[in-house]
Amino acid sequence: MFVSQSMTRKVITVSKEMTVLEAQALMYENSIRHLPVVEADNLLVGIITDRDIRSALPYRLAMGQSDPQERAKYAHLRVADVMSVTPATIMPTHTLQDALLLIQEKRVGAFPVVDELGRLKGIISVRDLLRAFINVLGIGEPGTLLCIIVENQVGQLKCIVDAITEEGISFGSVLVARYWEEGKRAVFPYLLTNNVIRIKKKLKDMGYTLLDPMKWYMDQLPKSE
Amino acid sequence: MKRTGFLYDPRYLLHDTGPYHPERSERLEAIVKGITDAGLMPHLTKIKARRADQRWIETVHAPEYIHRFEEFSLSGRRTLDCDDNQMSPDTWEAANLAVGGVLEAARMIMTDEIDNAFCAVRPPGHHAERGEAMGFCYFNNVAIAAKYLQMEWKVERVGIVDFDVHHGNGTQHTFEKDASVFYYSIHQHPSFAYPGTGREFELGTEAGYGYTKNSPVLPGQGDETYQRLIQKDLVPAFQTFEPQVIIVSTGFDAHKDDEMADMSLSNDGFSWIMRTLMKMAEQHAKGRLLSVLEGGYCLERLPELAADHVKVLLDA
Numbered sequence A: 001m002f003v004s005q006s007m008t009r010k011v012i013t014v015s016k017e018m019t020v021l022e023a024q025a026l027m028y029e030n031s032i033r034h035l036p037v038v039e040a041d042n043l044l045v046g047i048i049t050d051r052d053i054r055s056a057l058p059y060r061l062a063m064g065q066s067d068p069q070e071r072a073k074y075a076h077l078r079v080a081d082v083m084s085v086t087p088a089t090i091m092p093t094h095t096l097q098d099a100l101l102l103i104q105e106k107r108v109g110a111f112p113v114v115d116e117l118g119r120l121k122g123i124i125s126v127r128d129l130l131r132a133f134i135n136v137l138g139i140g141e142p143g144t145l146l147c148i149i150v151e152n153q154v155g156q157l158k159c160i161v162d163a164i165t166e167e168g169i170s171f172g173s174v175l176v177a178r179y180w181e182e183g184k185r186a187v188f189p190y191l192l193t194n195n196v197i198r199i200k201k202k203l204k205d206m207g208y209t210l211l212d213p214m215k216w217y218m219d220q221l222p223k224s225e
Numbered sequence B: 001m002k003r004t005g006f007l008y009d010p011r012y013l014l015h016d017t018g019p020y021h022p023e024r025s026e027r028l029e030a031i032v033k034g035i036t037d038a039g040l041m042p043h044l045t046k047i048k049a050r051r052a053d054q055r056w057i058e059t060v061h062a063p064e065y066i067h068r069f070e071e072f073s074l075s076g077r078r079t080l081d082c083d084d085n086q087m088s089p090d091t092w093e094a095a096n097l098a099v100g101g102v103l104e105a106a107r108m109i110m111t112d113e114i115d116n117a118f119c120a121v122r123p124p125g126h127h128a129e130r131g132e133a134m135g136f137c138y139f140n141n142v143a144i145a146a147k148y149l150q151m152e153w154k155v156e157r158v159g160i161v162d163f164d165v166h167h168g169n170g171t172q173h174t175f176e177k178d179a180s181v182f183y184y185s186i187h188q189h190p191s192f193a194y195p196g197t198g199r200e201f202e203l204g205t206e207a208g209y210g211y212t213k214n215s216p217v218l219p220g221q222g223d224e225t226y227q228r229l230i231q232k233d234l235v236p237a238f239q240t241f242e243p244q245v246i247i248v249s250t251g252f253d254a255h256k257d258d259e260m261a262d263m264s265l266s267n268d269g270f271s272w273i274m275r276t277l278m279k280m281a282e283q284h285a286k287g288r289l290l291s292v293l294e295g296g297y298c299l300e301r302l303p304e305l306a307a308d309h310v311k312v313l314l315d316a
Helices: A020-030 A050-056 A068-074 A096-106 A126-137 A156-166 A197-205 A213-220 B010-014 B025-037 B063-074 B091-110 B141-153 B169-175 B223-241 B267-285 B302-314
Strands: A034-039 A043-049 A110-114 A120-125 A148-151 A171-178 A184-191 B004-007 B044-047 B082-086 B116-119 B158-162 B181-188 B212-217 B245-250 B289-293
Touching: A020 A034, A020 A050, A020 A068, A034 A110, A034 A120, A043 A050, A043 A110, A096 A110, A096 A126, A120 A126, A126 A171, A148 A156, A156 A171, A156 A184, A156 A197, B004 B091, B004 B302, B010 B025, B010 B091, B025 B302, B044 B091, B063 B091, B091 B116, B091 B141, B091 B245, B091 B289, B116 B302, B141 B158, B141 B169, B141 B245, B141 B289, B158 B169, B158 B223, B158 B267, B169 B181, B169 B212, B181 B223, B212 B223, B223 B267, B245 B267, B267 B289, B267 B302, B289 B302
Parallel strands: B004 B044, B004 B116, B116 B289, B158 B181, B158 B245, B181 B212, B245 B289
Antiparallel strands: A034 A043, A110 A120, A148 A184, A171 A184
16 A cells, blocks of 8 residues: 555656757657656656646647647747646655645645655556556456445444355455444445345345445435425 | 246356355255255256357357466366455356356247247356456356357347346457447446446447446435336337347346345246246347346345246246
C-alpha cells in the first residue's frame, strides 16, 4: 500500500529549455498530461501540464492545429515560462491513502514522486490510484458480493470472517459501511467464488441478515415526503 | 409442433463435485423428471451423446489447458484452477461427452433432422476461458458449438444469447474480436454477482466492436426488467445482425427461488424469454435454435422450468 508500488517508474521528463510546442507534441505522442521538469541528476524543478500549455497558447494552437505562421509566433515560449515551479510532490514511502487524500486536497491529476533530495523517482496519477483501488477492492478477480447487516459491536466481523474461512472461501476484500439504522453496520465481503449458496445459508443460520444490496442503496436515498 | 431434440446421457451424472456442491447431478435428474412427468418425452427426438473430436475443442481452448484438464481429472485431483471447480476422474469424460453431444445436436439441426434442441448437459461451459477452468465450467460447450457451426456448416453469423444469471465471460472473451458471432448476455449486475464482468460498456473489441452486448440487471429485479431490457438491447440488435443460428446459454438461476443469486424471475418470465428467442429464430434463422444448459440450482423449481422450456421449444 505504498506509493512506490503503484507509481509509474518510467517517466517522460522535459528540461526548462525545451519549447512549449515540443512539450505539447511529447504529451500528444504519449497520451499523457503531465511532464515533470528536471535538471541534472534528475532533480525536479517543476511540472508542466496540458492545462498550462492550453493557457499559454491561442485556442487553435492549443487544440493541436499547425498553422506554421501561427506556430512560429509561439516558438520562443519555453517550458520554464509556463511550468509550475512548486508542484505538490509525494515520496515513494508515502502510503496510497496519503496519495488519495492529497490528490483530493490539491486538486491535481498527478504528483511527481521524489526522494528526500528532491530527485524524481516516478509519477503517480489518478489513473495509477484507480488501478490500485481496483486492486484493493479485489474486483479484478471473479467473485460475488454479499451484504450482511451486523450489530455495531466488537467481534462481529471476526465471526463473519471465521464462518467464511471455514467454508474455504477466499476474500477479495471486505468493506464496512454505515447502516441507516442506529447501532448497525453493513459488511460487504467480496468472495472469490461463484459458490455462495452454503455460506449464505450458514450466515442466515448464525442470525445475520443478508440484505439485497439494492434495497440498502434505495434506503440510502433521500425519502420524498 | 416443432421437431425438438433432447440431449441427455446418464454419464453426465458421473461428474462428481463432492457432497456440498450446488452444481450436482441431481440437477439433471430433476430436469429429466420434470420433462418426463409433464408427458413431453415422447414428443422429443433423443440425441445420443458422443465424445467430441478434440480438434473442435481446440477451436476454443488451448491444447496445454485441455491436456492439463485430462491429466488432473484422470489422476484423481479434486479441483482444476480454482476451488469452485470440484471434479472427479469421470469429469474429463463427462465434459467430452457434453461438448460432443452439443455438437451432435448442432449437426442434427443443420441437416434438418430437428428444428431445435435442448441439451441437458453437465458440466456447464460459459465461464470456461481459453486456458482456464472457472465457475464450475471446464469446456465452453456453447462457444465450441458456434465455432463448429461456422467451420463445418459454413454458418456465417451465429447469435448467442446467454440468460444465465451470471455473465458468460468465457464465451464473451472467445468472440469479443469476432464480428461473425454476436454475444448477448443478460445477468445480475457484475458488482454484485460472479464473475464481475459483463458491464454495459463491454461491447467487443477491434473488428468485433459492437458485436458484444451486455444487459446487467441490479439485484432484486424480475420479469418486467428482463422484458424491457431484452426488447431494448437484444431484439433490435438481432434485427440488424440477422443470426443464421441462435445458440442459447440456458441458465435457470435467475429464478426468484434460486439461492445462487438475487434475481426474481418467475416461471412465466423464463417462458417469455424463450418465446421471444423462438420468434427471433423464426424470423432470422429458419427456426434453428440450440439451447444448452448452464446454471440453475434450485432442485424444487428445475423440473417445472425444464418442462416449460421444452414446451416453448416444441411450440406445443
